[in-house]
Amino acid sequence: MSDMSGTFLADAGAQVQTILVIDDNPVNLGVVGEHLEDNNYNVTVAQDGMEGLRRAELGQPDLILLDVMMPGIDGFETCRRLKANPLTAEIPVIFMTALTDVHDKVAAFQAGGVDYISKPFQSEELLARVRTHLSLRNTQRNLAARNARLEMEIAARHSAEVSLKRTEVSYRRLFETAPDGLMLVDAQTGEVFDANPAAVSMFSHDPADVLGKRIWELAGSARTTFGEAMLQESVRRGIVKYDDWELIAAGGVTTHAEVITRTYETDQRQVVLFNFRNINDRKEAEARIRYMALHDALTGLPNRTLLTDRLGQAVAQARRSGQQVAVMMLDLDHFKHINDSLGHHVGDMLLQTVADRLRSCLRECDTAARLGGDEFVILLGDVAHAGDVDVVAGKVLQALKGAFLIEQHQLHIGGSIGVSTFPQDGEDPAKLLRSADTAMYDAKGNGRGIHRHFTPAMNEATMRWQELANDIHMACVNGEFTLYYQPQVALDGYHVTGVEALLRWNHPVQGLVLPSVFVPLLEELGLIVEVGDWVLEQACRQNVAWQRAGHPPIRMAVNLSAQQFYRGDIVKSVRRALAVSGMDPQWLELELTESLTLDDTEVTIQIMNDLKALGVTLSLDDFGTGWSSLSYLRRFPLDRIKIDRTFMSEVATEPNAAAVVQGILSLAQNLGLGCVAEGVESREQLDYLKRQICSEMQGFLFSRPLAAEDVAQVLTHAIGPRRIGDGRSDRD
Known part of the structure; x- marks a missing residue:
């Protein structure tokens, strides 16, 4: 072979490429390897086909030089097996052969070879073919990598488009089916360019009455501050909340809504999103809660809280006008006996009927309240004459004397009333209620079925009760x-x-x-x-x-x-x-x-x-x-x-x-x-x-x-009946 003396040196700085030489002749291996290494290629060798297959799979060379005539499996079979293995199938194979028959050369290409070199070969030809196929190999690799990147980009873009489409569909579905009213408004013009069914229904039955209109032109907006200033505030602040807007649809249906506006930018325009949340149920619930907090659940009459508030207002008004206010404390007679003997259900119905009779005895400006149990209070405002209180008390007691027909039971009850008057018997609601309560107990103690006006003397019993309440705390400690x-x-x-x-x-x-x-x-x-x-x-x-x-x-x-x-x-x-x-x-x-x-x-x-x-x-x-x-x-x-x-x-x-x-x-x-x-x-x-x-x-x-x-003394013998002494009962 001629001297190649570095004629085909690889480019300086380039990555060293590996070439596998498979040949059963050690001399050939030495010569080829020496020339390739002189040109800065990394060379590995194998002396038969089986060894070449193993080295190719493990080392993954960039190029294989393969002898045809070898013991064991020949070069053709070796090449076929290389191409059948996914790990080595892409490695280019150049045959080295002394065969000159054209059929042998065709067989080499059919086995998967990319080229062949005839023995004896010239070093320049060898290096030229090696360099050419390595260059092709690099080009193929670069193209494959570029194709892979392109495919990844295409797949990513497709995935993004699919995701975007799904997002748009999901958004539209949420937009259309949202229970809250959603409306998109152009921040500059105030034009409504999109609205979901819930929003449309708050203003009209027809989307045409909403879309394309300015928001302040919508039906029923007269009671709400719609206008350019509102849009500008939304743009300036980004998010604005309005607690209660009263929206009136074209058919007259009123919707109370909590409104939140959010401003955002799109490619084409600045948009204000209006979120209308129907709070009719909440307002009704709040009204019920307020009612329940101020009224007795059983009778519907005002409770102690509402009574105290109205009594305070009545006292303030009477103080300004110089008139009187009367408070009547009513306690039903024999109610406990009815409640215990016939049951709470009958007792509750009786209390409801009593409340109805009390209402029938009073003016619009008067108040009947239930404090609890069978205890009621009647507030009379603007009392011009003291005798008017006696007239009302008489009407109430007379109304209670009539029989009550409750679930086939004909019940007879009465009542005892205590009366206190502003300003004589108290300057504030608490004192007036205490005075009326004291007078009511005096009425019960004097035969029931009557009414009594409070007098200072009645306080003696109350004071004794209070003294006992103070003393009983220490009764246990003091034995x-x-x-x-x-x-x-x-x-x-x-x-x-x-x-x-x-x-x-x-x-x-x-x-x-x-x-x-x-x-x-x-x-x-x-x-x-x-x-x-x-x-x-x-x-x-x-x-x-x-x-x-x-x-x-x-x-x-x-x-x-x-x-x-x-x-x-x-x-x-x-x-x-x-x-x-x-x-x-x-x-x-x-x-x-x-x-x-x-x-x-x-x-x-x-x-x-x-x-x-x-x-x-x-x-x-x-x-x-x-x-x-x-x-x-x-x-x-x-x-x-x-x-x-x-x-x-x-x-x-x-x-x-x-x-x-x-x-x-x-x-x-x-x-x-x-x-x-x-x-x-x-x-x-x-x-x-x-x-x-x-x-x-x-x-x-x-x-x-x-x-x-x-x-x-009596445990050891029998006790005989004796005459009744002082008449005191068992529990005295």
Whole structure:
């Protein structure tokens, strides 16, 4: 071979390219490799086809020089396999052959070769062909890369166009179906160039009445500040919110809308987007909330808040005009009895009918309000003569005397009215209401069904109430509360089976205060739970003390108030009282009143079951006075019922009362419940109970409430009936 001496050196700085030489002749490998390396090519070699295939796949050369005649697989087969392998298929192959037959050359091209060099070859020819095919290889690679980039750009542009189209479709769908009214307005001209159906419906039934119009030309815009200044403000501030626009459609339908404007730029123009949100429902809800906040839900009458506001306005007006204002506090007579006996549903309907009758007695400028329960207030403004108040009070009381037909019940109630007048009885609404309330209690205490005007003397009772309220806070701390115990007696032998613990207050100044006075005070002041816990613990300790003194164990009955039952943790309180006293739970009986159990039935049952789990017994006090007594016996885990004294007081004289008591006793026996008759105060009552086979009783005929030391004296022997002494009832 001739000397090539660097004639075809690769360009300086160019990336060194790799050439794989496959030849079974080491001499050929040495010569070819030397010439190629002298021209700055990187050369790898293989001495047979199989080795060449492996090196080509691993090394990925830029060009392959392949001998045809080799042991094993020849060059043609080697080339075919290179082209069949995706990793080597793109590498150009130049055959080196001594074959001169044209068929051999054709076979080389068919196998996948790009060129051939005849042996013996000239170095200049070799380098020229290598350089040519490497250059073609680089050009192909550059074109492929450029094509790939172009395809990626085309694909990206297509994806962007598809995405844009989808976005436009989505935007249009959202625009058209949005519940809010959307309107696009040219910021310069005010022209509406697009609007969704919701926006169109706020102004018209026809889009033609909206599109192309200036926004201030739309129907119903007269009540709203539409104009160029508004558009300019939107442009200047970017986002503007208007709380309430009143839009009136062409057909007269009014829509209250919250409006937000947003300004943005497009390629063609500056646009203001109007977002109209229909707030009709919200305004109606707000109106309902305002109404509910100021009116009684049951009767629709003004409540205390609205009454106080109107009374304040009436007082201010009267102060300017020199006239009077009258406040009448009305409390219904016998309502509680109706509510308890016939149920809250009937009671509610009765209150609604009372409200209607009150409205019929008043002028437009007067106000009838309900404060709660069966307590109503009537406000009379612009009272010219004091006698006018008496006339209205008389009309109201007369209206209440008429029978009320409620669900086939013919009900008769009355009312008691207390009257206060501005300025004589108070200078402000609170004082006037207190004075009227004081006068109302005076009317109830003087026979009911009448009205009374407030006098300063009436304040004495109020002041006593306030003094007791102040003193009762310290009654527990000072040890002023004590317990008395009224025996419960078995008719068979008159021996004591149990006692009922009764709370007393020994006031340091006023003496003995009856429970009917101070228990409501405890409930009103939120002290009943604390005092009730003390009663529980004290009663349990006393029961244990009697047993330790050698007396036979008896049942200790303790009353629970509604606040104690629901607002305190009564189960925890009972558990603690039993623990600190060491009392056996079977001797503790908790008395529940029907008024207590009218609340939240499911909660009541759960608390009762928790109490029963402690081992105590439960009794239902004042049985028969509530409207759902039978449902209680079916649902509640009771052990005993107590017949209310209201039935016992007439059992010997009234057949109806006797029938009720007989029915209660029979019911208790069939249900396996114990039964105690309360308020036994005469031998006639006792004889009746004996005939009805009542097992236990409680009442003044046998014993008044006793101090603890007096109870100890009667525990060892029977108690016989005695004559009624001072006529005080069981609970006094």
